[in-house]
Amino acid sequence: MPELPEVETVKRSLVPHLENTVLSSVITRRKGLRIPFPEQFCQKLSGKKIINITRRGKYLLIYLEKDLVLIIHLGMSGHIRVLQKNIPVPSKHDHIDFVTQNGVTIRYNDPRRFGIVTLAKRETIGSHKLLRNIGPEPLSNSFNAVVLMKKLNGRNIAIKCALLDQKIVAGLGNIYVSESLFRSGISPKRLSKNISFKKAEKLVKMIRIVLTDAINAGGSTLNDHRRPDGKLGYFQYQFLVYGKNGELCGYCEKAKIQKIIQAGRSTFFCSNCQR
Incomplete structure (x- = not known):
């Protein structure tokens, strides 16, 4: 399972490709992973500008306009790729594409499908059931x-x-x-x-x-x-x-x-x- 360093590495790699860009479309190839995708998942994200990307524990938090937050947990085998040119045809385990107006595709792949991809509201993100009980960040001043x-x-x-x-x-x-x-x-x-x-x-x-x-x-x-x-x-x-x-x-x-x-x-x- 990806741990904090792996998720932080993914976050840092995504920032230059996603922050301040607009999602032109989102494509899902199944109904969910560990949990179902929210209703109208693709429609809610399409056309939204990405404001910033953070991390909480092993979760990626992608903040978008309209107070939306995309929550991603890579589970046991999930990984994310940045595709820009000669984008390959999706493979069996390529479950989601996030396509930006700049022509970049962020592809989520997860053979075991233990990952989580869901949505939350910015104002309640701290009390979200996936995040509210997580302890202090080990690289922050709150951990000593x-x-x-x-x-x-x-x-x-x-x-x-x-x-x-x-x-x-x-x-x-x-x-x-x-x-x-x-x-x-x-x-x-x-x-x-x-x-x-x-x-x-x-x-x-x-x-x-x-x-x-x-x-x-x-x-x-x-x-x-x-x-x-x-x-x-x-x-x-x-x-x-x-x-x-x-x-x-x-x-x-x-x-x-x-x-x-x-x-x-x-x-x-x-x-x-x-x-």
């Missing part, structure tokens, strides 16, 4: 050690599982939690309630560094993620633990990276470096 400690206080679950909870912090997923915990020296099995303030400070710092580095690298391409221009992300070449089960830890050079399953997700860590 004090906030994290309050979120973790008394929670009797492993810190790895807690950080995957979008109510605690927005946008983190399996890859970046594993990498952040390793860089923080925190075992993914440590109970959330046992995280000290000092550890929380380091964890917040490492989360920021890992996410920033991943965004600068265009995200991580493992299975489905590609940038809208078709290029691959390359943060996977900077992984220290993720996907390295059985390899010697490159930091301590004493223990091998282990893999365990937590809440149905794979976790990678070094038992010597992380306590």
Whole structure:
């Protein structure tokens, strides 16, 4: 599933092609994805000017005139391409085309169809059911050690599982939690309630560094993620633990990276470096 860096990369790639442009048409090739498209979805968007594009957690928010907001979640396998010349015939999994008056087509592809594409009103976007319970943005000033400690206080679950909870912090997923915990020296099995303030400070710092580095690298391409221009992300070449089960830890050079399953997700860590 695309995580915060991948979605941020998509957002940044779309801005120069979509902001201050008008959608001349919208074409859907099915009735919905994880949820049905709203009634008159194409008609409501066609002819509207795009004002700006933001991100909330793993959601893209595209603001249009008439107080409309297009909400997009890429799900497990969704990706977006920017097509400008020699636009190919849609393939089986190309479900939506957003066509601008400048001749650019933004094509949404999703083989597993777990993504979400829907509409909301600007004035109620903060209370929308998809967004209202999302935690603080990890790269914003609203996320710090004090906030994290309050979120973790008394929670009797492993810190790895807690950080995957979008109510605690927005946008983190399996890859970046594993990498952040390793860089923080925190075992993914440590109970959330046992995280000290000092550890929380380091964890917040490492989360920021890992996410920033991943965004600068265009995200991580493992299975489905590609940038809208078709290029691959390359943060996977900077992984220290993720996907390295059985390899010697490159930091301590004493223990091998282990893999365990937590809440149905794979976790990678070094038992010597992380306590």
